[in-house]
Amino acid sequence: MDPETLAQDAVTAVEVTTAVAPGSVLFAIVLVVLGIVLGRLAGRALESTLSDPLGSHRTLILRRITAYGIFALFSVSALHQLGIELSVLLGAAGILTVALGFASQTAASNVVSGLFLLGERPFEVGETIRLADTTGEVLSIDLLSIQLRTFDNLLVRVPNESVMKSAVTNFTRFPIRRFDLKLFVDPNVDLDDLDAVLLSAARAPLVLAEPEPIVILLGFTESGLEVQLSAWTLRENFLEMRNGLHRDAVRALRDAHIPLGFPNRVVSQRPSGSATAIRSKTHRDDTQVASNPEVTA
Amino acid sequence: METGAGDAEQTLQKRGEMNRAGAIWWGPLEVPCKSVHVLEIGPLELQVERHDREWRIRHREYLREDLQQPDGRLPTQSVRPVRSLGEPPVETWERILRIGMDTAAEPLELVAQTADRPIVTVPADPFLIPPRGQVLLFVSTPLWIAIECRNQRLFEVPIGRPSDTWVGARTGPGQAAYANRTQCRQELDEVPFRPHRALSPLHVSNRSSRALPLERVVIAMPYLSLYADDDQTIWTERVDVTIDDDKTISAIRPGAPEQAASARTLSARRTAPPSGRLGQMLASVF
Numbered sequence: 001m002d003p004e005t006l007a008q009d010a011v012t013a014v015e016v017t018t019a020v021a022p023g024s025v026l027f028a029i030v031l032v033v034l035g036i037v038l039g040r041l042a043g044r045a046l047e048s049t050l051s052d053p054l055g056s057h058r059t060l061i062l063r064r065i066t067a068y069g070i071f072a073l074f075s076v077s078a079l080h081q082l083g084i085e086l087s088v089l090l091g092a093a094g095i096l097t098v099a100l101g102f103a104s105q106t107a108a109s110n111v112v113s114g115l116f117l118l119g120e121r122p123f124e125v126g127e128t129i130r131l132a133d134t135t136g137e138v139l140s141i142d143l144l145s146i147q148l149r150t151f152d153n154l155l156v157r158v159p160n161e162s163v164m165k166s167a168v169t170n171f172t173r174f175p176i177r178r179f180d181l182k183l184f185v186d187p188n189v190d191l192d193d194l195d196a197v198l199l200s201a202a203r204a205p206l207v208l209a210e211p212e213p214i215v216i217l218l219g220f221t222e223s224g225l226e227v228q229l230s231a232w233t234l235r236e237n238f239l240e241m242r243n244g245l246h247r248d249a250v251r252a253l254r255d256a257h258i259p260l261g262f263p264n265r266v267v268s269q270r271p272s273g274s275a276t277a278i279r280s281k282t283h284r285d286d287t288q289v290a291s292n293p294e295v296t297a
Numbered sequence: 298m299e300t301g302a303g304d305a306e307q308t309l310q311k312r313g314e315m316n317r318a319g320a321i322w323w324g325p326l327e328v329p330c331k332s333v334h335v336l337e338i339g340p341l342e343l344q345v346e347r348h349d350r351e352w353r354i355r356h357r358e359y360l361r362e363d364l365q366q367p368d369g370r371l372p373t374q375s376v377r378p379v380r381s382l383g384e385p386p387v388e389t390w391e392r393i394l395r396i397g398m399d400t401a402a403e404p405l406e407l408v409a410q411t412a413d414r415p416i417v418t419v420p421a422d423p424f425l426i427p428p429r430g431q432v433l434l435f436v437s438t439p440l441w442i443a444i445e446c447r448n449q450r451l452f453e454v455p456i457g458r459p460s461d462t463w464v465g466a467r468t469g470p471g472q473a474a475y476a477n478r479t480q481c482r483q484e485l486d487e488v489p490f491r492p493h494r495a496l497s498p499l500h501v502s503n504r505s506s507r508a509l510p511l512e513r514v515v516i517a518m519p520y521l522s523l524y525a526d527d528d529q530t531i532w533t534e535r536v537d538v539t540i541d542d543d544k545t546i547s548a549i550r551p552g553a554p555e556q557a558a559s560a561r562t563l564s565a566r567r568t569a570p571p572s573g574r575l576g577q578m579l580a581s582v583f
Contacts, residue, residue, distance in 0.1 A: 175463070176471075204460065205459065208462050
């Protein structure tokens with residue numbers, strides 16, 4: 001069918017439309033309104049029925065598909081009441097789709113990505129995720145984009161295509177989380193003592209007894225011995241446990257007279273005027289360094 | 298009964314060697330107006346203040362350095378006049394709850410309650426049950442104190458908040474629980490008298506053909522009721538666990554345990570276990 005024929009058919013359709021009786025127009029309007037109302041009601045009914053087994057994400061999509069589907073059916077029926085041939089409209093829509101397709105590749109890509117997200121379900125509405133540099137709660141997942149609410153209450157819209165291309169971290173998928181507290185301590189400390197002190201700090205109500213907290217010695221650095229205390233907690237207690245573990249660990253180390261390490265750079269200058277030597281020491285060595293007559297700073 | 302706080306000797310005091318009349322800490326609270334009822338029990342200190350139109354409830358848990366053996370402290374109760382509102386607080390209290398009423402004449406009641414989650418009990422030392430063997434263990438678990446008015450629960454707090462723990466896979470289904478340790482005592486006379494903990498008879502029968510290391514037992518405390526016997530020991534129902542080669546069956550035996558057959562009901566279970574035999578099985582031990 002060539003464009004000229006299509007155009008003539010469209011003109012014919014419009015002429016038919018103008019020739020219909022006022023009652024049919026009214027009936028068509030009623031049909032459209034009815035389609036909107038019934039579509040919404042059916043969508044809500046499905047949402048309330050299936051939200052438990054399907055989850056909020058899929059229910060949201062299902063609700064929209066249902067609402068739009070019912071609305072489309074009633075709209076077609078309304079057009080039929082007005083005497084408009086659907087085949088003519090579909091033909092015109094075909095050409096329009098090709099034209100729009102070239103002009104909206106990004107939107108199409110987002111729609112396809114949205115469908116993949118729907119199937120893959122890396123996160124759902126209400127979960128907290130990190131996407132690139134943005135961390136927040138998922139407010140909605142649509143065919144074109146997702147919306148996040150950051151912790152400082154900003155709305156961030158991320159196109160689905162970007163979501164598909166980025167690494168997504170879901171903070172709320174699993175019921176328990178581990179927190180790794182990294183510390184620098186004096187390298188001369190007794191390691192058994194250090195182990196016992198840190199594990200005693202992790203003996204708190206919000207720290208899970210199982211999986212057990214563990215201490216990992218990461219190695220020696222210019223700031224001292226780097227050590228990691230890893231403890232698990234229930235997801236909802238994560239922030240409170242993290243703050244408490246910092247407080248308890250520092251308090252336990254202080255009570256056990258184990259000093260924290262920090263970067264300490266000592267500059268030594270030889271009296272003969274030779275080149276300045278720079279070396280790193282932890283603060284515990286400062287007294288020894290100061291007693292060395294060769295050290296001036 | 299007044300006891301020296303932190304006295305480790307009393308922690309180990311054997312059953313039947315002491316007067317337990319003053320160990321009752323549950324029941325109606327009789328607090329004169331402008332007075333504060335102070336209950337010290339185990340690691341918990343609870344203060345209930347009565348004012349003209351208001352109750353004030355404060356509580357805190359003793360830190361380890363405050364008390365050498367806070368868990369062994371027997372309950373003491375006293376009534377003091379309240380401080381006036383303008384005075385600065387003497388101590389920093391962990392929590393305070395104010396309950397406003399038309400009149401504070403409505404009596405409050407202290408209620409003993411089981412934990413609100415399952416409790417994972419781990420033997421303090423490795424414990425082995427030989428093939429075809431069976432043991433009856435006495436496991437004590439921490440209690441909660443609830444405050445009720447007209448049978449409506451206003452407030453509750455654990456007597457010594459146990460640590461959280463997790464039962465199940467780290468990434469899959471599981472359940473939050475509380476952690477607990479047990480000495481796996483089999484002689485009732487060796488069980489210390491601690492009226493702020495509930496005693497559960499746990500019968501474990503190993504019907505398998507291999508020795509069973511008892512690593513942990515999960516007791517669904519919300520499904521258990523509490524009973525108080527004549528010497529103020531608080532009991533729960535007996536829990537039976539039968540381990541076969543390929544399955545574990547567990548069940549709650551309804552009613553007070555035979556060790557406290559004449560005990561009266563202290564408080565009902567928090568929630569009913571799932572109905573049916575399967576539900577009963579799942580209710581007690583996982």
